[in-house]
Amino acid sequence: MMQAGQERKLFSLLMKAYGKQDWWPADTPFEVMVGAILTQNTAWSNVVKAIFNLRKNNALNPQAISAMPQAQLADMIKPSGYFNIKAKRLQSFCYWYLQQGSYDTLSKISTDNLRKDLLSVHGIGPETADDILLYAFDRPVFVIDAYTRRLFTRAGLASGHESYEVLRHQVEQVMQDSVVDLNEFHALIVWHAKESCRKKPICMHCTLQHHCNYAQQLDGYEFG
Ligand code: SF4
Structure with missing residues (x-):
């Protein structure tokens, strides 16, 4: 007991x-972040298909995701379900990510502040923020x-x-x-x-x- x-x-x-x-099954920290958003309310096998589509279209990077029309992004990530909502979330996240100065700048922020910043982004709740903190930024959160x-x-x-x-x-x-x-x-x-x-x-x-x-x-x- x-x-x-x-x-x-x-x-x-x-x-x-x-x-x-x-873990996490991804090649780069940015891919971890994308996966953390796409895995909301769906099985990981569906996320894999959506990430494959992004990669195939040379769109697995924040510049491409934020620059493309939302409908086009939604179509690429369709296998992950809730694709219109997730396309909006993914783009909001990428705008924020680029605005902040990407990985190098974000990795210098303290864990508490980075968590607060992530939680201020549209569509990022505690579970997604902690996935990103733990698996993309190696921070001691659960x-x-x-x-x-x-x-x-x-x-x-x-x-x-x-x-x-x-x-x-x-x-x-x-x-x-x-x-x-x-x-x-x-x-x-x-x-x-x-x-x-x-x-x-x-x-x-x-x-x-x-x-x-x-x-x-x-x-x-x-x-x-
Ligand atoms: S951990 Fe889950 S599956 Fe295992 S004994 Fe407990 S309830 Fe059953």
């Missing part, structure tokens, strides 16, 4: 089960997504009512602001959510079954 404060134990169990994930909330609640690390910021700080503190561990922890949670801790969890074969409140409260629990 686990409780709040035992995130490191969860991290070790997941690492032992699945090994290093080496990403709280639906998978994390679900796993933490089931395993006993959260009640399910915590705010985004409370959960984020809880994990960052326990992981002692290690960028490498925060990076791997989030990636492992996403993998685990796809493997076992799905909407309808597959507890019978789950590597965490002996440590998880949810599994131990199931009728007739004695998996193995």
Whole structure:
């Protein structure tokens, strides 16, 4: 059984089960940023197709994205879903990115200020901002997504009512602001959510079954 404060134990169990994930699947920090926006409300496989289209059209850069007509961009990123909304968000982000002086200038800003700046951009919420901070700028922040909330609640690390910021700080503190561990922890949670801790969890074969409140409260629990 686990409780709040035992995130490191969860991290070790997941690492032992699945090994290093080496995220984020992208060639450049800018590609991470584009992926972080496109992955809102969609599966990663759809994002891959949208990024492929951008690359194929020599448009996987902030200059091209901000210069093209929004309808043309929407067409290229169609596979990622909500393409009109995401085209607007992507362009707003690219205008801002170029205005700020791109990666070199942004990478000199403190984490708190960069987070505030990202959150001021149209369509960038806490989860997207933290994806960008952690995976594009190597900053010690944790990403709280639906998978994390679900796993933490089931395993006993959260009640399910915590705010985004409370959960984020809880994990960052326990992981002692290690960028490498925060990076791997989030990636492992996403993998685990796809493997076992799905909407309808597959507890019978789950590597965490002996440590998880949810599994131990199931009728007739004695998996193995
Ligand atoms: S035992 Fe079940 S609920 Fe607990 S982490 Fe595994 S799949 Fe999720």
